[in-house]
Amino acid sequence: MSLVVQPSLFGSSGDLGVADLGESVERRPLSDGAWIDLRPGFVTAADELFDALAGTVPWHEERMHMYDSTVRVPRLLARYAQGEALPHPVLAEARSALNSHYAAELGEEFVSAGLCLYRDGSDSVAWHGDRVARASSRDTMVAIISLGATRPFALRPRSGGAGLRLQIGHGDLLVMGGSCQRTWLHAIPKSASCLGARISVQFRPLWGNELGKPAADAR
Numbered sequence: 001m002s003l004v005v006q007p008s009l010f011g012s013s014g015d016l017g018v019a020d021l022g023e024s025v026e027r028r029p030l031s032d033g034a035w036i037d038l039r040p041g042f043v044t045a046a047d048e049l050f051d052a053l054a055g056t057v058p059w060h061e062e063r064m065h066m067y068d069s070t071v072r073v074p075r076l077l078a079r080y081a082q083g084e085a086l087p088h089p090v091l092a093e094a095r096s097a098l099n100s101h102y103a104a105e106l107g108e109e110f111v112s113a114g115l116c117l118y119r120d121g122s123d124s125v126a127w128h129g130d131r132v133a134r135a136s137s138r139d140t141m142v143a144i145i146s147l148g149a150t151r152p153f154a155l156r157p158r159s160g161g162a163g164l165r166l167q168i169g170h171g172d173l174l175v176m177g178g179s180c181q182r183t184w185l186h187a188i189p190k191s192a193s194c195l196g197a198r199i200s201v202q203f204r205p206l207w208g209n210e211l212g213k214p215a216a217d218a219r
């Protein structure tokens with residue numbers, strides 16, 4: 001698989017690991033009890049982590065049913081269930097830092113990791129709320145680390161009205177929390193101007209876990 005990466009745009013340097021959360025996390029309340037947290041630069045030396053994940057994760061393509069046909073899911077995927085070894089030690093470090101920061105508020109720990117590889121701007125994820133979490137009356141969280149090309153992360157209220165588009169960059173952390181999976185939708189839209197590949201790592205607690213979903217209908 002050949003991927004276009006833009007090392008000149010990557011500003012990371014120093015030790016590979018994760019930075020502090022604490023007061024560096026900025027919370028933005030949304031409507032209906034949803035919120036997002038942002039922590040730019042959470043992963044340090046993020047270009048090395050990108051290269052390691054791009055090269056070693058067993059990425060696979062999935063297909064989904066759409067009306068009367070089966071179509072290719074426009075991104076590559078990998079999933080790590082609770083208890084399964086993560087593909088890089090920095091991801092274990094990130095999950096542990098997230099658990100220290102969020103477990104009291106979340107009421108449980110992040111356990112699983114889903115990985116997406118957007119090979120270029122024609123890969124995307126359509127508007128959705130995570131399948132298990134959106135059907136539940138419980139609030140939950142999804143913590144996403146973004147690596148590689150900056151892509152707009154779009155959010156809009158399910159009930160209509162103004163949404164927002166965040167530019168989530170290399171090494172940044174975004175956490176969707178509260179009622180976000182039930183009351184808001186999110187998407188990574190296709191982008192004609194995106195010049196490189198992007199990897200996202202989504203940490204989920206057991207309650208919001210997407211694992212076990214039928215591959216054909218993820219949304």
Ligand SMILES: O=C(O)CCC(=O)C(=O)O
Pocket residue numbers: 114116125130144153186187188200202
């Ligand atoms: O790639 C991302 O940042 C979002 C992925 C996502 O929404 C999902 O896998 O459900």
